[in-house]
Amino acid sequence: xxxxxxxxxxxxxxxxxxxxxxxxxxxxxxxxxxxxxxxxxxxxxxxxxxxxxxxxxxxxxxxxxxxxxxxxxxxxxxxxxxxxxx
Numbered sequence: 001x002x003x004x005x006x007x008x009x010x011x012x013x014x015x016x017x018x019x020x021x022x023x024x025x026x027x028x029x030x031x032x033x034x035x036x037x038x039x040x041x042x043x044x045x046x047x048x049x050x051x052x053x054x055x056x057x058x059x060x061x062x063x064x065x066x067x068x069x070x071x072x073x074x075x076x077x078x079x080x081x082x083x084x085x086x
Contacts, residue, residue, distance in 0.1 A: 040068025
């Protein structure tokens with residue numbers, strides 16, 4: 001085998017590894033946001049299910065979904081506190 005072929009192959013494999021590593025990072029962030037959103041949505045649904053008997057309901061709209069998606073469970077806690085304040 002030619003030395004130039006081996007060097008080219010190693011550089012190509014290294015470049016592929018770097019590109020895949022860069023693309024994997026945003027996917028992890030997207031997966032984390034989706035999981036936070038699902039968990040937060042379930043918690044808001046449970047709060048609405050239980051709180052409906054007491055007259056306490058959190059609306060699920062794009063703002064609350066964004067807060068819950070970014071912050072997760074602490075976002076739900078912040079929404080509950082803000083609901084009591086305002």
